[in-house]
Amino acid sequence: MLKVDWDSSNSFVDLGSELVKGRLGAKGPASDNLMQIGQGSKLSGSVEFLGNNNRVIIGENCHFRGDIVVKGKGQTISFGDNSTTVGVYILCQEECDITIGKWCMFSREIEIRTTDAHSVIDRTTRRRLNKAQSIIIGDHVWVGVGAIINKGAVVPSDSIVGAMSFVNGKFDEEGVVLAGSPAKIVKRGITWNRSRRDEFTLEQIDHWKC
Secondary structure: EEEEEOOOEEEEOOOOOOOEEEEEEEEOOOOOOEEEEEEOOOEEEEOOOOOOOOOOEEOOOEEEEEEEEEEEEEOOEOOOOOOOOOOOEEEEEEOOOEEEEOOEEEOEEEEEOOOOOOEOOOOOOOOOOOOOEEEEOOOEEEEOEEEEEEEEEOOOEEEEEEEOOOOOOOOOOOOOOEEEOOEEEEOOOOOOOOOOOOOOOOHHHOOOOO
């Protein structure tokens, strides 16, 4: 069952989802926000807008379980086709975007956030050091349990983020394992598949590219 807690200035567009349950909400002066879910997708959790003209777009054949909070204006969170989560908290704030590609797989207790939510300040200049930044996660990325994808992160396609890792850097080499805190490349020349078997055909390995 879906509970919608906002006025008519905000929109929910269902393009043929399989299941939507949880809460869609808007607090304070929040208007012209859009929540859209694609054909065959499932949503279990909450989406909350605190601001104006924001977008949360879930693609086709997805299963998103978790919570999304969007604070600010003119921001977009996109979750690509055929991607899934077990338990993810997403915080999008300070006029940044979060882009998640197709065929991704997220485990549980994962955080994806464009901001630290508080300031780190240089005493000499009195300027904030930890400014918010957008996040990009490519296609076919597997993120392990307890990982944090932090502001400014770029995670390349066809890669793995190890459990409990903290990713705050920009990576462009595909087919790698990122692990550690802060995360770095610990293995190259890999890919992954949702099934378990001893050997895979090239077609099975590259099915997500079709």
